[in-house]
Amino acid sequence: MPVGEFELIDQYFRPPADKPDGAGVVLGIGDDAAIVEPDPEQQLVVAADTLVSGVHFPEGADPEFVGERSLRVNLSDIAAMGATPAWFTLSLTLPQDWSEQERGDWVAGFSRGLRRVSEAFKCPLIGGDTTSGPLNIAIQMIAQVPPGQALRRDGAAVGDFVLVTHTLGDGAAALASFTDSAVFSDEQRDYLSQRFYCPEPRIKESVILRALASSAQDVSDGLLADLGHICAASDVGAEVDVESLPISAAAQAPGQAQGRQWALSGGDDYELVFTLHPDKMPEFAMAQARGEIQASVIGRIVAGAGVHCLLDDQPYSVEAEGFRHF
Ligand SMILES: Nc1ncnc2c1ncn2[C@@H]1O[C@H](COP(=O)(O)OP(=O)(O)O)[C@@H](O)[C@H]1O
Numbered sequence: 001m002p003v004g005e006f007e008l009i010d011q012y013f014r015p016p017a018d019k020p021d022g023a024g025v026v027l028g029i030g031d032d033a034a035i036v037e038p039d040p041e042q043q044l045v046v047a048a049d050t051l052v053s054g055v056h057f058p059e060g061a062d063p064e065f066v067g068e069r070s071l072r073v074n075l076s077d078i079a080a081m082g083a084t085p086a087w088f089t090l091s092l093t094l095p096q097d098w099s100e101q102e103r104g105d106w107v108a109g110f111s112r113g114l115r116r117v118s119e120a121f122k123c124p125l126i127g128g129d130t131t132s133g134p135l136n137i138a139i140q141m142i143a144q145v146p147p148g149q150a151l152r153r154d155g156a157a158v159g160d161f162v163l164v165t166h167t168l169g170d171g172a173a174a175l176a177s178f179t180d181s182a183v184f185s186d187e188q189r190d191y192l193s194q195r196f197y198c199p200e201p202r203i204k205e206s207v208i209l210r211a212l213a214s215s216a217q218d219v220s221d222g223l224l225a226d227l228g229h230i231c232a233a234s235d236v237g238a239e240v241d242v243e244s245l246p247i248s249a250a251a252q253a254p255g256q257a258q259g260r261q262w263a264l265s266g267g268d269d270y271e272l273v274f275t276l277h278p279d280k281m282p283e284f285a286m287a288q289a290r291g292e293i294q295a296s297v298i299g300r301i302v303a304g305a306g307v308h309c310l311l312d313d314q315p316y317s318v319e320a321e322g323f324r325h326f
Pocket residue numbers: 048049077220221
């Protein structure tokens with residue numbers, strides 16, 4: 001079967017005839033643009049993230065995993081805003097030099113992974129673009145949030161606690177495990193691979209945080225860089241207690257010091273870093289006790305600027321703040 005541009009779209013991205021387009025979709029894939037019906041009671045939240053082969057995931061990665069990861073990292077930006085995902089678009093660039101067979105196989109796997117996440121989060125694909133060039137996946141998310149309730153980077157205040165969900169460092173450890181596998185056990189490699197390709201967008205947690213957190217952001221570039229964005233936007237500084245960082249056993253397999261460096265600046269974690277006024281701690285602790293959110297206190301917001309790391313009350317030096325494209 002020929003797998004040209006339009007056949008690919010029809011075969012792999014258009015919803016099956018027996019499945020409706022999804023909630024709020026007036027006109028889905030197939031026209032010049034999609035039409036959606038937003039909830040009139042909500043604000044729209046829009047974000048975009050691109051994944052480039054060799055930059056955001058290893059070249060030759062399993063396309064089904066790439067499909068999963070591509071939508072999950074985009075959903076993470078929506079979680080960072082405290083919003084509920086509604087729809088997304090996909091701009092896909094596929095290498096010209098792939099054979100028809102390679103192209104068909106790759107898109108079949110990719111669309112399977114993508115659809116699984118799309119269905120799990122009830123966030124349908126409503127359109128996009130397909131072109132040739134270096135392998136590249138660009139997703140645009142459209143989400144909704146009750147007016148004025150979005151989580152933002154600019155609300156942290158001196159005296160707030162700094163918290164992070166689950167664990168940090170697994171993303172960078174995963175990348176190391178793909179090439180330097182001897183340091184990690186088979187179970188650790190599997191765990192890290194799962195964390196890299198299937199990061200869990202903290203959507204449920206972020207809905208709870210809307211009423212609690214003074215600021216939030218997802219950790220994509222690295223904790224220090226991303227907490228640094230909160231500090232810059234809020235005109236404050238932060239202190240991070242290195243011994244409080246939640247780090248999985250797998251991310252510490254090469255040693256505690258390496259695990260800590262990855263947790264502080266490795267990136268690719270897609271956890272939430274957020275700030276809480278001390279008055280909100282009891283309510284947060286109750287939500288945590290009910291199992292609705294899992295997060296650790298890792299530091300505090302202070303007057304000044306920038307993020308400072310402390311170990312046993314002494315400054316702790318870090319090799320890098322986080323990932324930079326340029
Ligand atoms: N090419 C661009 N054009 C317009 N806005 C951009 C562009 N690249 C990034 N931004 C904006 O800059 C801000 C920071 O982007 P980024 O560091 O990619 O955030 P995130 O880690 O949340 O994806 C976001 O508000 C994003 O929308």
